Amino acid sequence: MEAQPTMNCFATLLLLSAFVYTASAVTHYSIPEEMEVGSVVANLAADLGIDVQTLGKRKIRLDILANKKYLDVNKDTGDLFILERIDREYLCISKTVCYLKMEVILENPVRIFNIELEILDINDNAPHFRRDTINLDISESTAAGERFSLSNAVDPDIGSNSIKGYHLSDSANFDIEIQTGRDGSKFADLILKKSLDREEQAIHNLILTAVDGGVPARSGTASIIVRVLDTNDNAPQFDKDSYTINLTENAPIGSLVVKLNASDKDEGTNSDLLYSYSLYTSEKTQQTFSLNPNNGEIRVKELINYEDFRIYDMEIIATDKGANSLTGKCKVKILITDMNDNHPEISIRSVTSPVKEDVAVNTVIAVVSVSDKDSGENGQVDIHISADLPFALKESSDNYYELLVSEPLDREKLPEYDITITVTDRGNPPLSDNETITLELLDVNDNVPQFPQTFYTIPVMENNAPGASLSSITAVDPDLHENQYLVYFIIEKEIANTSMSMLFSINPENGNLYALKTFDYEIEKDFLFHIEARDSGVPPLSSNVTVHIIIMDQNDNTPLIVSPWRAQGSEVKETIPRSTDKGTLIAKVIAIDSDSVHNSRITYQFLQNTDATLFSLDQYNGEIRTMRMFSYRDSRDQRLVVIAKDNGEPALSATVTIKLSTVETALKTYTEVPLEYDIFSDLNLYLVIGLGSVSFLLLITILVTIVLKCQKAKPSKAAPPSRNSVISERNSTIADSTLVSNDAYWYSLFLAETRKGKLVVRQPVPKGARYIVSSIPRSTGLTETSDSAASTLQASTTTSSSST
Incomplete structure (x- = not known):
């Protein structure tokens, strides 16, 4: 159904008003507010006598005048239903009767029906006060029956749902009276039933409750705080009516005798007090004692002597600062008690300071005299010094004492002593006096120097x-x-x-x-x-x-290769048969390093190896062995460069070049000298023999060193070794080792390696000599027993001594 604009509708109605039948009657409905959306108010078609079947053709619509659309008509059933929630308090503010006027408009033919919908109030709002807290200031002098206006509560509901009455919480001093205004509104007045006393209760907390007449009833509350204002209706009161004070004579001027305390139950200026002497207090008393007008303190104003005046009487008045001031009084009696008021006196004479720290025990340091003007026990005195001091007091005559050294003194422990001499009488309470003597000690040389370590x-x-x-x-x-x-x-x-x-x-x-x-x-x-x-x-x-x-030790010595021996800068040449078996020892590189054990650890490596598959080098003992047998493809000449490197930081090294030549035949046997060689295949046996040799040589070196240190060495010419001694040495197998001593003599160990045995010759070299190590090169041409068969170790010195 197509909707028509409202303005066009009203224009059509005006033009056709002569031809339209207008009902003069007004249909009235009443509904409560807050009905749910969709609720049916009435069947409008039945009430207006309109056929429900024609509603759609006649285009029925509902217009609400001067308000938003809260209702609508169901075109199928003709029911008038709630389209939007209706709040009476929002729709009709401050109105007791709330109407919603509407027009029902039909077309074909045009008819207009007036409908009046009354919105009935429900109790959906609770009373509330415009202020949650009401503060009232009431003087305690206010008479009973006084009224105080209170802020009334409001309730947007009307009729019986509006405010019905007020209630006040229980109070012995207050009540309320409900008043009704011309418009029917109700408010409450606070009535003072009983006079207030601020000293009993300074603040009254009341709760005012407003209740409406709905079912169920709703209520709202407000807090009433009544502050009671003070009036000067209480006189000051002292803690006690009379005070008796015992005061010793010679009390210090300004010392407190007593602090009087008066209180006033009022507040503010009504409780501020001033203290003063009354007319009954004598001038002598007022001259001797002062009274603080603000806090009531009585203090000593002049020196008090028991012999002059023994009792002081006074009357004190406390006055408040209220408009009509009130006063309170008390009496004070001060009793003067006698005391031991003369202090003993001490005099120090003939002080000896400074003294040497080695002063003798019982030496007199000072003479002390004491006195006291009192009599009896008050005039008897006792004298003493601290017990932890190395001094003592000895009475020499009446009231005279000698200060003595009682223990040995030590300036290094305490260079100065403060000796406090105290004298005390036997009065009650006792009085005392003291004097301090400063004794300085002079140093004597009584301490040997001390090193922190031994x-x-x-x-x-x-x-x-x-x-x-x-x-x-x-x-x-x-x-x-x-x-x-x-x-x-x-x-x-x-x-x-x-x-x-x-x-x-x-x-x-x-x-x-x-x-x-x-x-x-x-x-x-x-x-x-x-x-x-x-x-x-x-x-x-x-x-x-x-x-x-x-x-x-520093790593400052380069390793020295002593085997195989070679001339400076030359290569070592060796000849071996091509039929050499796998694992055969070809050569052994031995290097020595005169640094410490850590820096002298030697390791061996190949710098150059003609065929890496043919030879192996043990990095710890320098043994070069064949890794396989020679083949026809292998070169007849093999060149090996070995580096000996120490363990220093940075490491130092030396190199040796070994040139190996292979021949087809085995080496000619050396027969002219009957040498016997032991062929060892067991490596453990080599190690045992080597360790034994090293130990033996080390022991010999230590013994020689001890002998040389104990007696001055005599130069002697060493006899050249005979051939027989050399040959005999060749019959024993000694493991590879080198021993060099840094003491008075250098010892050099000569190793001459043969293919199956080792020859060892040791010769002493004088101090300062340089040493040359020579060895017998391996050769197939060694056939005679000559001097060349023996290894030699030569030493040349800077002196005129001959070579050995």
């Missing part, structure tokens, strides 16, 4: 710069001045005809220790000497400490 171990890296600081070795002396000034010395000690003062130097003032030369770990391992600290006292005292200098 033994110093100082590590020094070799190759140090001459003059380098090694450490600071200082002692302490608790004495003073010249007795404390220390001088440091190195106690002379010769090592190998060398004085310690040539090796080390110490600063005599601060104990800084310096090295005077560069040390070499391979020559000198450590030094042991003493340092003395001597004070400047008379006589001087001293002490010493042991210093152990340990030379630390």
Whole structure:
């Protein structure tokens, strides 16, 4: 059904008004507010006498005048139903009767029906006060029956649903009276039933409740706070009506005698009090004692003497500051008690200070006299000093005492004593006096210098710069001045005809220790000497400490390859048969390093290997062995370059070049000298023999070193070794080892390797000599027993001694 605009509708109605029948009757309906949306009000078609079947053709519609559309007509059934919730309080503000006027319009033919819908009120709103809290200030002097207007409550509902009455919470002082206005509204007045007393209750909290007449009834509350205003209706009162105070004579001026306390139950200025003497208080009393007008404190104003005046009477008035001031009174009696008011006196004479710390026990330090002007027990005195001091008091005559030294004194423990002498009489309470004597002790040289340690171990890296600081070795002396000034010395000690003062130097003032030369770990391992600290006292005292200098090794020595021997810069040539079996020992590289154990650990590696599949090198013992048998493809000449590297940081190394030549035939047997060779296939046997040899040589070296240190070595010419001795040595198999001593003599170990045996020759070399190691090269042409068959070790010295 197509809707027509409202303006066009009204225009059509005006033009056709002469031809339209208009009903003069008004249809009236009544509904309560807040009906649910969709609720049916009435069957409009039946009430208006309209056929329901024609509603759709006649285009029925509903217009609500001057309001939003709250209702509508069901065109199928003709029912008038709620389209939107209706709130009477919103629709008809401040109206007791609420109507909603509507027009029902039909077309074909046009008819208009007037409908009046009355909206009935329901109790959907609770009363509420415009202010939740009502504050009232009421003076406690207000008479009973006084009225106080209260803020009324409002309820948007009407009729019986509006406010019906008020209720007040229980109160002994207040009640309410309900008033009705011209418009029927109700409000309450607060009535004072009973006079108020602020001192009993300063604030009254009341609850005012407004109740409407709906079913069920609704209510709202407001809080009434009544503050009671004070009036000056209470006089000040003291804690007690009379006070009796005991006061000793000679009480200090300004000391508190008593603090009077008066209170007033009123508040504000009505409770502010002022204290004053009454006319019954004598002038003498007012001159002797002062009264604070604000807090009631009575204090001593003049010196009080028991012998002059013993009792003081006074009357005190407390007055409030109210408009009509009120007063309160009390009496005070002050009793003066006698006391021990004369202090004992002490006088110190003949003080001896300062004294030396080694002063003898029982020496008199001072003479003390005491006195007291009192009599009886008040005039008897006792004298004492602190018990923890090394002094004592000895009575010499009446009221005279001697101050003595009772224990040995030590300035280093306590350089100064404050001796407090206290004298106390026997009065009640006792009085006392004290004097302090300051006794200063003079130092004597009674303490030897003390080193913090009894033994110093100082590590020094070799190759140090001459003059380098090694450490600071200082002692302490608790004495003073010249007795404390220390001088440091190195106690002379010769090592190998060398004085310690040539090796080390110490600063005599601060104990800084310096090295005077560069040390070499391979020559000198450590030094042991003493340092003395001597004070400047008379006589001087001293002490010493042991210093152990340990030379630390640096990796400053390059490994020296001693086997296989070679001329400087030359290659080592070896000849081996091509029929050599797999695992055969071809050569053994031996290097020595004169550094410490850590820096002298040698490892071996190939720098160059003609055929990496043919030879292997043991990195720890330097043995070069065949990894397989030679084949016809292998070159006849093999060149091996081996590097020996130590374990230092950074590592140092040396290299040797071994040139191997292979031949088809085996080496010619050396027959002219009947040598017997032991062929060892067991590696463990080699190791056992090698360890035994090294141990034996080490023991011999230590014994020789001890002998050389104990007695001066005599130069002697070593006899050349005979062939027989060399040959006999060849009959014993000694493991590869090298022993080099850094003591008075260098020992060099010569190894001459043959294919199946080893020849060892050891010769001493004088100190300072350079050594040359030579070995017998392996050769197939060795057929005769000649001097060339024996290895030689030559030593040439800078002196005129002959070569051995």
